[in-house]
Structures are given as structure tokens and as C-alpha cells.
Amino acid sequence: MKGNSRRKLDQRTFMAQVRECRDKGYLLSPKKIGSGAFSKVYLAYATQERMQHNPRLASDLRGKRHSMVAIKIVSTAEAPVEFAQKFLPREISSLNATYKHLNVVQLYETYHNSQRAYLVLELAGRGDLLEHINTVSEHRRCPGLEEKEAHRLFWQLVSAVAHCHSAGVVHRDLKCENILLDDQGFLKLTDFGFANQSALKNALLSTFCGSVAYTAPEILMSQKYNGERADMWSLGVILYAMVTGKLPFKERRPHRMLLLMRRGPAFPPGLSPECQDLIRALLQLRPCARPDLPQVAAHRWMLPAPPALFRSALGAAPADNPAEPREDSEPTRPLRQLRRQQQQGTPKSASGPAPPPPEARPSRGAGSASAGLGLQSIAKASPLRHRPPSLCSPSALRSAPGHRLVSRGQWVDRVEAT
Template identity: 35%
Template structure:
């Protein structure tokens, strides 16, 4: 079993995975505080020429200090890796809430939108444009407050440069001027994305959603959408001012904040005085730093899957109710999901591989870990799933499934199809019926 310590942080399980980084839960041994540790391999970012972008992301996250933005605590480095220590946000993605509830009430949507606009306005005043605003990059803390994350595609305004030129972001949320490959105002582009997010919060679906990119781009360029009947007239009017395809006439943040609909129950975020931020260490993390920052102890894990104890299982299940591990009839799926099997670990792995290949996905497997890769439904980017098999008891294994790349809603659809092909290896205790998610009558794990 792998034991790892990075500086003063004890590193735990992987809680997220992206194209160039993994995010692990870690504990500050000095304070006992839980943090999220973003781990990047230097070789990978050098290979993909991502050095400048990663430096930019770290610099931006050090610059922005706002209650509705995930906080960067510090950055560490070893000879081979970079470790970005971030605030650990426990409430999950805002997207999970939308998938679960279908849509949010206008009052709740407005509260999240107010927090989003406050944070985006703060970023713009700092000269920072996010450029990839979408529900998957909006997290919720334990009090239900919104936190913007993932500044990997952000841009800093440079002296004398008024327009940005890089096309980036998720197609469904991107402003038409960004798609035109001409220069665009980062502030107006972020406002458009905020409008799409508000629509999704209140409607439960996207205003622009086509499977082929040409049709999607055509509808975005023409702002071809309609608001559902349950939107209030005030909300509809504001959304139409935000989703204006002309960035010159699109409503600005200051006017959004003065809008009658926005002002209802509005409480401005108080972030106090700006702290002085020193960026000298950002360059330093890319230098050759000796291993005094990082100590690692590795055990031999070639004997089989890692063993997960009861405490870790309960922690991953976010409470004592473990029914989600066993009940495949749950009505929604988060970006990280798990199921249990009594088949031998090697049978589980081979079955996952067979099913992945049958779904047209590229399969990579090693040491009871697997990655399934394909192209997203609208062919706009990569779609990837990470899986790992754990032993939770003798002859009982848990399969941890995570979205590694792609859209969360697409993952939601994939997972249901994936599980339907795995019914013969998924185990459900006899005590759980289709109408019950209680584990009270189920055999103990």
C-alpha cells in the first residue's frame, strides 16, 4: 500500500483527475486541516509545452483572494512533480446539484448567480479573465456557498493589450465572438458564460445544445434560444441582455448588478482589504528543487488491488449510508461513482476492459487501475474515465469510477450505459430492494 508525505502534508486518496493533473485529498499535519493537492508531473507539462500555462494558472490563483474563489495556499515542488495546495471544498460540484434536482428554484439560482458575478467582477478588476466558466468549475462549500475553481484557461490582461485571441473553453458556454477567431474582450466573454450558467441553473438544460459543432456554433452566433415558461419576465429580460451575440451591446457586469432582478435579496461578498501577493516563488517551483521538500515511502502493491479499510470507505461515501455502493437504481450519478462486486479482481478488470472496448473506447490498464478514453459526443474534445479496483473485504471489491475528462452530463449518460453492461458482476445485497436505499437490512461490509 502506498504511503506518501509531501512536505507537511499527508497525502490520501485521489478525489479528481484531469488531462494533466490528479487532485488528491491531503491533511496539513501542523493544523489538521484538510486540503486539495493538485499534482502535476513536470515531464508531462514539458512534453505538452504547458509550462507557461501552468505558471499562469498558479500566478492567477495566488492573485485572486475572494470568498467565492477556491483559495491557493501554497506551491511545492520536487525534481519531478509540482504540488499546488488548494482549499478543500466539501460540497461537490454545482453541476451535481443540477443533475440531481433537474433545475433549481429562481431564488436559489439567483443566489448562486449573485455569488458568481461578485467573484467574476473581482477577477476582472484584477485583470483576470476565467474563459472556462461552466457548472463543472463551480464548487459548493459546506455552507452551500459557490466557489469558482480551475483557472487553467484563464488569461491575465497585459499592458497595452486590449483583446484576447485564443479560442478556449467549453463550446456550449463560449461566447460567439470567441468562436469567430477574432480578438475579443475577456470581460464580455465571461459575462456570456455567466448567462449560460444562469439559464442552466433555472432550466436544468443548456440554451445551446447540439450534437454537431456547426449547428451548435450557428445557434450560438445567432443567440438562437428561448426561455422556458417558468422563468419570470424579469429573469428572461436579464438573460436576453446577457446572451446578446454582439459583445458591444451585451450588458456589462455593473449593469447586471444594478438590475432589479439581481438586486433581490442581494448581499455583497465582503472580502476585506486586498492582501499583498508575492509571485517570486512561482518561477521557483519550476527550477530543479532537491527532494528535501518531498519524502515518499512506497510499499509493494504487486500482490493485488489496494486494500481499503472501513474508515476510508465511509469517508469516500460521505457518511454512514453506504447504499449508493449497492443500489444501481439511483436516479442520478455524480462525476465520481462506485459499485461493489464479489467477482475475483482479475475477472472485474478483464470485464471492465471488454465492456470499455465494446463501447468504442481505448483501454489502458495497469495494477488494477484503468483509463478509458474516447471522443466527446460533439467531437469537441476528449472523453475519459478513470477506474480503480479496491479490496474492501475478503472476496468483496469496490470499483471506483471517476470522470477524468469531458462533460459531466455526458459522463452521467455514459455511466448508466456502462453499468447496464456490467449487471452480471455488480453485487447488490439481498436486503436492498428497488424501492429502498437503506442499508439497515444488508449484510455488513
């Protein structure tokens, strides 16, 4: 009886949401593409009338040649006060601050009532990076992506994070599950629920948040930390996961994780020395020893910079609302500086002088790491109550049969006010 009552309540709630979305010009489908503790994400369609009244939405969907969006419905009535008054406004503010960049999920608009908040977001149709790594690893029968593809995707991620940092936004929850891919293969950074905005570049933060597998050691030690340097650590974990198909440090308990971090990452045979060098530089225990984004972009593994990255950022992005400032009319400032450095001469490595790049990097053989297949997940669902749910895409829930090569991160279990 309780199950039937619950289903009827859920159905009534959904029908109310359908009416509320229709009143705003969106047709909510029953296809749920993501969920979290206090929210659900549905596939929806924007009506022509709605697009006429929302230039930001219209310009983006015109370039995509479809009317599909993702609507994240947050139950503010059920969520803790801290979530509704702190984390949700931060997410909305950060998404508005980072509009518009080709590699950041776009927020088209928000609306709310006394029970729910609605976030109308860009839809990414090919799932998250974790699923992509697992699917490619299954197909190749070798864990991880080829370095050429990892290079392409990591450049886009660096561009997205540089754009966020230049807008004063630190993400603080960078991980494979929060990176989506669209139907054209473009990377989309999402889930800004733990993001923080500050006008002070070197401001120190104290919120203990994120996922243990991706979290910088200074956060695990409950120290005050620089958000940009903490993001750099997470980038190192993501790059390692891309090229190896696994996480560099696998441990549920933070104090044990710190011991593994001090030992440093282990690399499989066949991974290029340049890639190893960049990962080691990013995974430095001391935050001040990690490279910043211009240094990462100038690292010898990152060269040459794919020109398509800048062309796509200039040409593939939808037209702006004339009233909106154009933030992606050219590459973000750190990357613009980097391009000038590249034109002036060969940049130095993030961890030392860069030797001339080899003509051919060693490739990873299909059978070189076959013993690594079948890695099991290191963690179950998050115990963190206040974590805002990630935006998922229609294919994000697909499971690659047979092998799970990158485990989903474990959330830290407490959040302090910052």
C-alpha cells in the same frame, strides 16, 4: 502482465508523492477526488507544523475548523512543454492574483521538483454546480433550481468574476463544472488553467479555448475577442443552466452551434420575465451589446442584492497574513459602485429601462417541465490535450441517479498561442 506492471508503477509513483508531501508538511490520503490528462487531485491533511509556517493556510483552516486541503499533483515530466511552461504558470499566477475572495478557490502554496508540481488548494466538499443542479432537479422532479436559490448563487458568481476582472484576470473557462460548493453552501470559482492576465482592460485575445457549450460566439468564429465580454456570455449560459436544468445551445459542432446562437435561447413556461431578460442580455451575439458586471448586478432580476453576500465577504473570510494585501476587505470595485447606484435610485435594466419589480414573481410548478427530465449528455470526454484538469471535491464524483439534466460541456479541439 501489462496491467500489473502499470498498477505497480502507479503505486510506486503514489508512494513517492506521499513522501514528497510529507516532507512539505502534508499527509496525502489515497482518496483521489479529481483527475485530468496530466494531473490528479487528492484529499490531504495539513500538519500543525505546516500551519505554523504558512499563515495563509493557518488563517483559512482556522476559520473552517478542519485541516483538510486538496492537493493537485501535476506530472510536468509527462505534460507537453506548452502546458508546463504556459498554462500551469498562468493558473498559479491567476490564483495568486485573485487571493483572497470568499467565492474563489484559494491557493495556499505550491512546490515542485523535476517530475511534478504540487498545488495546495482550498477544499470544497459539496461537489460542483452541475452535480448540484442535477441533484436538486432530481429531488424536485423539475429541471433546474428555484429562482430564489439561483439568485443567491449567481450573486456569488458575479462577485467572484468581478473580483477576478478587477485583478486583471479573465477566466475564459466559466462553466458549471468549474464552480464548486463548500460545506457552508458558498460558491467557489476554480480551474484557472485558461485564465489570462492583462494590465490593459480592452486588450484583445486570440486563444481558442474553453467548452463549446459555454464559449462565446466570437471565439467559435476564431475572431480576436475581449476576455471580459466572453466571460459575460459564459455567465449567461450558466444562469440559463441554473434555472432550466439544461444548456441553452446543444450541438457538438461549432458551426452548428453558431446557428443555434443566432436563434437565441428558448425558455420554459414559468420562468420570470426578469430572469429571461437578463439571460437574453448576456447571450447577445455582439460582444459590445452584452452588459458589463455592474450592469448585471444592477439588473432588476438581481435586486435586491443579498446583504449576506457582503457581510459574509467581510466577516466569514479568514484573517490575512499581515504581509499579504487584503483584497476582500470590502466588495470588489464594480459591486461597490453598484451599491452606491442602488442607494441613489432604481437602476436600469441591462437591456432597457426597468419597470417596477413585481411583488410576486411567477413560480415554476413541480410538474410544469417534467417532460424535460432524462436529458442525455451531449458530449463525451474532451479531445483537447492541453486542457488543465478541474479541481474536484470529495463529492464531485457522485452521480445523481435517474436523471442527468445538465450535460457536461464539450471541449474545443484546438488551442492557439496567446
